[in-house]
């Protein structure tokens with residue numbers, strides 16, 4: 001799990017004036033909307049005596065701790081300590097971390113890290129979103145598997161044949177072989193496109209998208225450690241593009257928001273049948289992912305056997321190593337070993353300018369590979 005990326009904390013419609021608790025990167029956060037409708041994401045630990053802010057109330061534009069009533073505004077600044085009276089001076093070291101927020105695609109993204117604006121890896125783009133002729137739908141999944149294993153599953157063209165009965169022939173064709181492919185790269189990830197034979201879809205709404213007997217063209221790739229895109233061209237004109245934004249709840253649990261874009265069957269009546277099919281496909285992957293051992297992919301490829309079709313996921317692991325080397329990977333072993341004794345917060349950009357933070361910054365690794 002990495003700091004310094006944008007993560008979906010919730011859907012926009014789920015962030016209201018009532019505070020909600022969200023666990024990301026193994027830490028707790030509180031989200032609420034102020035009276036202007038602006039969403040805020042703060043570390044959930046009160047700097048007085050460790051109260052859980054989410055159990056407090058939103059008062060005006062602040063969140064009030066349920067233990068002794070300290071009030072924190074959306075920037076994380078403590079603006080009221082009732083016990084010292086209205087003329088009491090509030091120490092600056094009472095502040096808590098507040099994270100940058102962006103709302104896009106109907107989702108609330110929080111930047112969980114301390115990089116300044118210009119250095120932040122961007123949110124994966126959904127270029128079709130809002131364009132005429134494209135219909136978006138949002139899907140949500142939650143599962144007991146590591147998010148990196150899930151990214152690797154998306155990047156793996158060898159599993160479709162066996163995990164998704166609707167996509168392949170379950171290995172029964174004598175001449176089955178995964179095609180070789182070349183990788184395209186960006187600063188934040190790699191991807192590839194394949195053209196392959198796929199059985200005709202016999203029924204259901206997706207079969208209407210596939211009104212074409214030729215080969216299917218599918219591309220997929222990752223953007224950052226936690227986001228993937230998949231583009232399936234059912235026919236030369238009917239396209240289905242899926243953008244998956246994963247948030248690691250912790251190392252063993254993942255929440256995924258999928259922005260599905262299609263340029264055919266645009267009427268609302270097709271939303272549900274398409275979602276039912278997409279949900280079934282996701283469920284087929286989850287069944288496999290939740291049983292993988294070890295739960296977290298090993299940091300060295302010598303502990304597994306890689307085949308040519310694993311090329312993209314091998315490259316993905318290289319990208320992870322570059323983010324490790326920046327010191328962005330959470331030291332989950334240390335966090336677990338100290339969890340009853342230390343409260344941590346993901347450091348926010350405010351830590352670059354203000355001094356005096358009482359909550360420890362979450363420890364990160366610079367050399368994951370050598371740590372084992």
Ligand code: FES
Pocket residue numbers: 046047048049050051065066067068069070
């Ligand atoms: S613990 Fe939050 S006000 Fe005391």
Ligand SMILES: [Fe+2]
Pocket residue numbers: 153154159160163164281285
């Ligand atoms: Fe899959």
